Amino acid sequence: MSDTSGEAVTWQALLADKLFMGQPFKRYLRGLVTPFNAVVLIIMCVGIPITVYRFLIGGLEPTTNLTDNSPWGLWIGFDVLCGVALAAGGFVLGSAVHLFGMRQYYPLVRPAILTGFLGYFFVVVGLCYDLGRPWRLPYPMIVSYGVTSVMFLVGWHVATYLTVQFLEFCPAIFEWLGWKKVRKWAVWLTIGATVFGVILSTLHQSALGALFLLAKGKVHPLWYSPYIPIFFFTSAVIGGITMVIFESMLSHRVFHSQVADHDPAETDRLVIGLGKAASVLLFTYFCLKWIGVAHGQTWKYLNTGYGYWFLLEMFGFVLLPCFLFVIGVRIQSAALVRFTAVVTVLGIILNRLNVSIITFQWNLPDRYFPHWMEFAVTIFVVTLGLITFRWIVNRMPVLYDHPDYPPEH
Amino acid sequence: MTTNRRDFLKVAGTAGVAALVGGRTAGAAPVRRISDDWMGVLTDLSLCIGCRKCEWACRKVNGLAPEEGEPMQAYEDKSVFEQRRRMDAENFTVVDRPGPVDSKGNPIYVKKQCMHCNEPACASACLVAAFHKAPEAPVLYDESVCIGCRYCMIACPFYVPGYSYDDVFTPAVKKCTMCFDLITKEDKIPACAEICPEGVMTFGKRSELIELAREKIRAAPDKYVDHIYGEYEVGGTCWLYISSTPFEELGFQTDLDDVPRPALTKTFLSAVPMVLIGWPALLIGAYAFTNRGEESDREETKHIEEG
Numbered sequence: 146m147s148d149t150s151g152e153a154v155t156w157q158a159l160l161a162d163k164l165f166m167g168q169p170f171k172r173y174l175r176g177l178v179t180p181f182n183a184v185v186l187i188i189m190c191v192g193i194p195i196t197v198y199r200f201l202i203g204g205l206e207p208t209t210n211l212t213d214n215s216p217w218g219l220w221i222g223f224d225v226l227c228g229v230a231l232a233a234g235g236f237v238l239g240s241a242v243h244l245f246g247m248r249q250y251y252p253l254v255r256p257a258i259l260t261g262f263l264g265y266f267f268v269v270v271g272l273c274y275d276l277g278r279p280w281r282l283p284y285p286m287i288v289s290y291g292v293t294s295v296m297f298l299v300g301w302h303v304a305t306y307l308t309v310q311f312l313e314f315c316p317a318i319f320e321w322l323g324w325k326k327v328r329k330w331a332v333w334l335t336i337g338a339t340v341f342g343v344i345l346s347t348l349h350q351s352a353l354g355a356l357f358l359l360a361k362g363k364v365h366p367l368w369y370s371p372y373i374p375i376f377f378f379t380s381a382v383i384g385g386i387t388m389v390i391f392e393s394m395l396s397h398r399v400f401h402s403q404v405a406d407h408d409p410a411e412t413d414r415l416v417i418g419l420g421k422a423a424s425v426l427l428f429t430y431f432c433l434k435w436i437g438v439a440h441g442q443t444w445k446y447l448n449t450g451y452g453y454w455f456l457l458e459m460f461g462f463v464l465l466p467c468f469l470f471v472i473g474v475r476i477q478s479a480a481l482v483r484f485t486a487v488v489t490v491l492g493i494i495l496n497r498l499n500v501s502i503i504t505f506q507w508n509l510p511d512r513y514f515p516h517w518m519e520f521a522v523t524i525f526v527v528t529l530g531l532i533t534f535r536w537i538v539n540r541m542p543v544l545y546d547h548p549d550y551p552p553e554h
Numbered sequence: 555m556t557t558n559r560r561d562f563l564k565v566a567g568t569a570g571v572a573a574l575v576g577g578r579t580a581g582a583a584p585v586r587r588i589s590d591d592w593m594g595v596l597t598d599l600s601l602c603i604g605c606r607k608c609e610w611a612c613r614k615v616n617g618l619a620p621e622e623g624e625p626m627q628a629y630e631d632k633s634v635f636e637q638r639r640r641m642d643a644e645n646f647t648v649v650d651r652p653g654p655v656d657s658k659g660n661p662i663y664v665k666k667q668c669m670h671c672n673e674p675a676c677a678s679a680c681l682v683a684a685f686h687k688a689p690e691a692p693v694l695y696d697e698s699v700c701i702g703c704r705y706c707m708i709a710c711p712f713y714v715p716g717y718s719y720d721d722v723f724t725p726a727v728k729k730c731t732m733c734f735d736l737i738t739k740e741d742k743i744p745a746c747a748e749i750c751p752e753g754v755m756t757f758g759k760r761s762e763l764i765e766l767a768r769e770k771i772r773a774a775p776d777k778y779v780d781h782i783y784g785e786y787e788v789g790g791t792c793w794l795y796i797s798s799t800p801f802e803e804l805g806f807q808t809d810l811d812d813v814p815r816p817a818l819t820k821t822f823l824s825a826v827p828m829v830l831i832g833w834p835a836l837l838i839g840a841y842a843f844t845n846r847g848e849e850s851d852r853e854e855t856k857h858i859e860e861g
Contacts, residue, residue, distance in 0.1 A: 359679055
């Protein structure tokens with residue numbers, strides 16, 4: 146009897162320690178009453194019924210404005226395309242630190258990998274809303290292989306990369322659970338996982354662009370180019386870096402107790418370093434895009450409505466942030482770099498929406514605009530991602546080093 | 555006659571490769587891009603009167619009409635022509651009235667359906683290989699593996715596939731099959747061609763249909779536009795059109811080049827193995843390089859400490 150009760154006590158203590166952040170359950174619950182959580186609750190109250198309606202009652206017809214001419218909408222254009230591009234931080238930072246020896250960025254690797262993992266996970270969640278028969282999601286892996294399809298490559302890579310990112314994040318989980326031996330193995334796997342992750346990322350980030358190669362004539366000529374895989378890859382690297390900046394800004398506001406021992410000057414230095422990288426990449430991307438215009442001989446479209454839209458994207462959301470980053474680095478202003486990161490992220494979202502929705506089927510009269518439930522689901526899925534991120538960061542050593550495991554670098 | 559330069563090069567190329575790799579593949583038949591055995595339909599738009607009986611027959615034969623059948627009179631309603639229509643999940647073929655009139659002032663009608671591409675974009679797009687081109691020519695879709703990503707609809711240059719969005723649990727892509735069962739098992743012709751009172755559509759071997767189209771154009775050069783739509787577009791299609799009015803005025807996609815759509819992604823897909831093999835080498839190299847740098851750093855510090 147005493148044995149079982151003893152076990153029960155430790156079991157409860159463990160639960161309180163691991164799940165309720167060391168607080169008694171009641172205090173933990175009281176701590177959940179915050180304005181942010183009230184908003185989350187409202188989003189859940191809208192999102193969950195729509196989810197039930199989408200999957201069990203109404204299907205795609207009443208929940209979306211998708212048509213035969215616009216088969217891809219917000220869920221693909223934003224949830225999948227933007228989601229994957231902006232989750233690239235994991236592989237960019239992982240390779241910078243583990244492969245290229247930029248050790249100073251080590252404190253940013255774990256949050257970036259966690260964002261990457263959750264980003265991809267919720268991309269798949271968002272994709273499930275869009276798929277006609279989401280329960281067949283594993284079909285390309287086990288039932289029927291469409292090897293000539295770029296989508297086949299994307300499917301396999303996203304699935305594999307999810308696994309790889311999980312492996313990369315495992316050390317944090319094992320530190321949280323206190324499994325020292327398993328953690329050692331997981332750390333040992335990190336280098337291999339990082340190399341594999343870079344290969345997979347290179348291929349599927351560019352493959353998402355390559356999907357649109359088949360849509361020649363449907364994507365506006367200014368955005369269509371045989372180089373679109375390279376555009377997507379380059380901009381994804383930029384998206385990854387700028388999201389890391391953006392996210393470190395949010396993390397320092399939301400989880401300030403966890404980053405108490407971080408030297409703000411050091412963090413600013415890292416942010417400025419990332420801004421420098423982003424400025425070089427943005428300039429490269431800007432040049433590549435114009436090579437695309439020259440190669441496609443699409444100059445004549447510049448003096449049209451779509452042309453002005455293209456120029457806005459190129460100058461307002463690529464070249465302008467490029468210069469702002471340069472200035473931010475010159476005057477050593479982390480604040481300017483952070484602001485510019487937000488502009489850049491918006492620019493990448495604009496690019497993905499331009500390719501997949503806004504300029505798509507530009508030559509047809511009917512335009513697609515998302516149904517309100519499509520917006521609601523997107524907000525719901527992003528919120529799920531945010532609260533999962535918060536749940537993990539509040540429990541596992543992501544933003545800080547676990548005291549038992551000092552960084553090896 | 556249908557052998558064009560590209561085919562010749564293809565055959566020559568295959569033969570060249572076969573010669574290079576030796577005797578084992580030399581005996582294998584060369585892969586031909588276009589088969590003389592493919593069936594097809596030639597649509598002469600100058601004959602179409604817009605009666606829409608083909609729509610009625612199509613819905614009937616594909617089980618889209620209610621069981622008790624649809625009254626043919628419902629299809630005499632001309633008001634549908636006021637809007638431009640496309641194929642959808644309920645209509646695998648539609649007759650459209652794009653606007654232009656012929657020399658006698660009669661409107662031109664365009665009957666649309668799947669073009670049954672020689673090298674279908676949908677098939678190369680599908681990640682579960684739900685589409686395939688049957689040896690008889692129809693491009694067929696297998697609902698049993700489809701996950702519903704609708705990439706085929708993005709890829710199709712002719713805006714053909716429709717999706718049954720309103721179906722909650724079994725939504726699927728819907729499109730014309732060239733009446734595959736009728737033409738292969740019952741020795742019949744596609745239902746639309748069968749019912750047509752004006753003989754707009756001729757069903758036959760694609761190669762012979764192209765000859766027939768050429769003859770028609772040659773016999774009445776003043777009447778027809780000198781263009782067989784589908785002969786070369788996106789590498790050729792098995793559904794072909796001739797017309798008395800330029801195709802661009804009839805809403806046809808005339809900006810399509812002769813390149814088969816699957817070729818657009820082939821370059822990218824062939825670069826994949828290069829990344830798979832090249833990247834690890836480069837990255838591990840970079841890793842070794844940066845770590846070597848660190849080791850020599852450590853040695854240097856050691857020297858300094860010892861010294």
